[in-house]
Amino acid sequence: MTLLDMIPSLQPGIPPRLSPGIWPRDARYDSEGRITLGRVAVTDIADRYGTPAYVLDEAEVRARCRAYRKAFPRARIYYAGKALLTKAVAEWVSAEGLSIDVCSTGELAVALTAGVDPQRIILHGTGKSRDELEAGVRAGVGRIVIDSLSEIALLSTQLNRPQAVLLRLTPGIDVHGHPAVRTGVLDQKFGLPLGSADAAEAVRRILEQPLLQLAGLHCHLGSQIYDPDHYGEAVRRLIAEMAWIRRDHGHLITELDVGGGHAVAYRPGDAELNVAELADILDDALDAACARHRFPRPVLAMEPGRAIVARAGVTLYRVMSVKQVEGASTFVTVDGGMNDNLRVALYGAHYEAVVANRRPHGPQRTVTVAGRYCEAGDILARDIRLPVDLHPGDLLAVPCTGAYHHSLSASYNCVGRPPVIAVRDGYARELVRRETIADLLARDIGG
Incomplete structure (x- = not known):
């Protein structure tokens, strides 16, 4: 008492x-x-x-967007629309300099209706249908994330012009927490395991398609991650994969998307991710990994959603x-x-x-x-x-x-x-x- x-x-x-x-x-x-x-x-x-x-x-949403832009001035920051997407929210984050990550034709329609530049939209989804891929291509989205081998052929049939894609890989990093939000481990539905035969086959198939442009690699480690070291480890593993692709295929990948999952506090005293600390760790990890593999530093991208609007x-x-x-x-x-x-x-x-x-x-x-x-x-x-x-x-x-x-x-x-x-x-x-x-x-x- x-x-x-x-x-x-x-x-x-x-x-x-x-x-x-x-x-x-x-x-x-x-x-x-x-x-x-x-x-x-x-x-x-x-x-x-x-x-x-x-x-x-509204002011809180905009302030959070500005905080990310300040911490990562050279990165591509995609707001993860699945956290909360309305036309107004899309307008706010776009006005503050963020791009948007969508996972369905419905989310795509909301972003486009809000006036978001299609080139600033990235299309996600672990089971994208032909109609969803067609909608993304027709809209002219800037990036489509490849999540499976079958998606490569399905997307290729929709194209009449070059389309930049990212290949989603699971780096085998366990951030712990609830099983429903651990997406970076190997035994789950998202992406292809880093270093696997399927991942190597996906790279080969994408590079064989004349209208697919393998712009970058993508990963997502999970949700409510408060330890920024996990992201540093993901960078180190994915830069090594980029170096392998350049060595074996002669193709230089220029983008690295480390996803989102940044933790927020729901109750006083809960742990949350320190964005400034994350920026320092990602910067150091990129420098070290690129130096080790003699690889040009890629453009960094990330996808905060909860951390913007929660x-x-x-x-x-x-x-x-x-x-x-x-x-x-x-x-x-x-x-x-x-x-x-x-x-x-x-x-x-x-x-x-x-x-x-x-x-x-x-x-x-x-x-x-x-x-x-x-x-x-x-x-x-x-x-x-x-x-x-x-x-x-x-x-x-x-x-x-x-x-x-x-x-x-x-x-x-x-x-x-x-x-x-x-x-x-x-x-x-x-x-x-x-x-x-x-x-x-x-x-x-x-x-």
């Missing part, structure tokens, strides 16, 4: 603080005890647009009930859940939640924030501290929800997906409207 719990009267004189590691940098409490984002009170957003609602701080997002919920189970947990049920945040059920992710509509006074207790959906695993935050006087109608805010929330959202139980609301300089605007029952019924053409 803290001093504030023992002497509640001290609370009004001590303004509450929002952890700068997990909230947008301009998140504040106002004089009425309400949380504000982009100088907009979240209670006003909830009243106007309803809950649950995703709130996205902290910019906050999700708002209304408390529906507070239920104390005798001899067990206290459950705070809200009007959202796994439909708008699948990461807890999918990865066992951990989040914080705070009361957003008032400054709480008095003692707190440990609770579990549960969702409204018909699944026992529909949990948003386990064993967090919330006020004892929490009651239905209170507004909760969950920070660091900008990445893989809207993009993974669903309509389970026929509940429409939440809106995305942007805030900036005291104004709020709707980027994506709430999905309605009419939207759901429009797709159901049976009967």
Whole structure:
């Protein structure tokens, strides 16, 4: 128990603080005890647009883009659209000098509709269809990432002009963590194992195709990586592969894409990747590896997504009930859940939640924030501290929800997906409207 719990009267004189590691940098409490984002009170957003609602701080997204541009002034930085892609987000990151990584014809269409230069788009995907490859070629995307041997022939049939490609290799680097996000190890579905016969065959086949231009190699080690040394090791292994390709095929590769996966903090004290430290390690690794193999330094590329948008997002919920189970947990049920945040059920992710509509006074207790959906695993935050006087109608805010929330959202139980609301300089605007029952019924053409 803290001093504030023992002497509640001290609370009004001590303004509450929002952890700068997990909230947008301009998140504040106002004089009425309400949380504000982009100088907009979240209670006003909830009243106007309803809950649950995703709130996205535009200034935070842009600041994160600028931080990457400053740390890597000569690199090609592709924003990983799978983290969160709307037309507005595509416009913001493009205006800040970033390119965009897309993984489907839908993501490609969003980027193009937002006015992104096709040459600044890279097309990914581990099972790209003929239609997806055709769409990328037709749009004139700058790079297509080859993920399998069969994709080489499939892509070649779509071409009537040269197309730059990257070959995705798995370097055999285990960053640990949840199995679902370890993509750099050999036993998983992405790319081809570095040094394997299939990888050598892929190089040969690409170079045999007159309209395919092998511009670079690509890897992705996983997600939530906070140790930058893993990226340095990837650089060393891939530069060695580039040197082998030049020696055996006489072909000079000029680009090296080390993917993304940069860790962010979801709760105070969580480890996150230091971007400045990453820049130093990548620079040193490139210098050393290129000197060792007498290889010209390639253009570096990377694909941050979560690190750009995660902290910019906050999700708002209304408390529906507070239920104390005798001899067990206290459950705070809200009007959202796994439909708008699948990461807890999918990865066992951990989040914080705070009361957003008032400054709480008095003692707190440990609770579990549960969702409204018909699944026992529909949990948003386990064993967090919330006020004892929490009651239905209170507004909760969950920070660091900008990445893989809207993009993974669903309509389970026929509940429409939440809106995305942007805030900036005291104004709020709707980027994506709430999905309605009419939207759901429009797709159901049976009967």
